Amino acid sequence: MAAKNPSGVATRDIRSVLVHASGRDWGTVDDLLDVPHHCVGRNGLGVHFVLCNGNAVSGGNAYDPEWDGKIQEARPVEQAGFHSGDAVTDTTSVAILLVGSGDGRYTPMQISALENLIHLLKVDTVASHECAGFDAGAWWDGD
Numbered sequence: 736m737a738a739k740n741p742s743g744v745a746t747r748d749i750r751s752v753l754v755h756a757s758g759r760d761w762g763t764v765d766d767l768l769d770v771p772h773h774c775v776g777r778n779g780l781g782v783h784f785v786l787c788n789g790n791a792v793s794g795g796n797a798y799d800p801e802w803d804g805k806i807q808e809a810r811p812v813e814q815a816g817f818h819s820g821d822a823v824t825d826t827t828s829v830a831i832l833l834v835g836s837g838d839g840r841y842t843p844m845q846i847s848a849l850e851n852l853i854h855l856l857k858v859d860t861v862a863s864h865e866c867a868g869f870d871a872g873a874w875w876d877g878d
């Protein structure tokens with residue numbers, strides 16, 4: 736377990752980004768806790784960012800461009816996540832969860848938001864969990 740200061744904030748050495756999919760093609764950070772998912776853990780959502788796809792309303796049939804590609808913060812990046820099933824990876828990575836069924840199809844706005852976020856995080860290594868449905872490492876390297 737990473738050492739934490741009394742405020743509970745761990746100073747982390749962030750080395751990579753791990754991309755996940757929510758497993759459902761609609762939703763926001765507020766309702767993803769209802770989804771049975773390996774990124775939902777002890778202290779709420781175990782990922783750091785959620786990238787919405789425009790289907791923010793329950794049921795998913797009301798596309799709202801305001802929500803397409805929206806980046807929501809789920810957990811401070813200073814805190815280790817709970818998403819990879821591996822304590823070392825959880826401690827050294829930032830988790831980004833794309834709203835989507837996991838078939839590898841995302842909106843262009845989501846992909847663009849993902850790209851911007853990875854640039855901001857200044858990490859060298861990008862990978863995806865199998866739930867994402869695409870190889871984010873190959874995608875990023877081809878950029």
Ligand SMILES: [Zn+2]
Binds near residue numbers: 864865
């Ligand atoms: Zn995953």
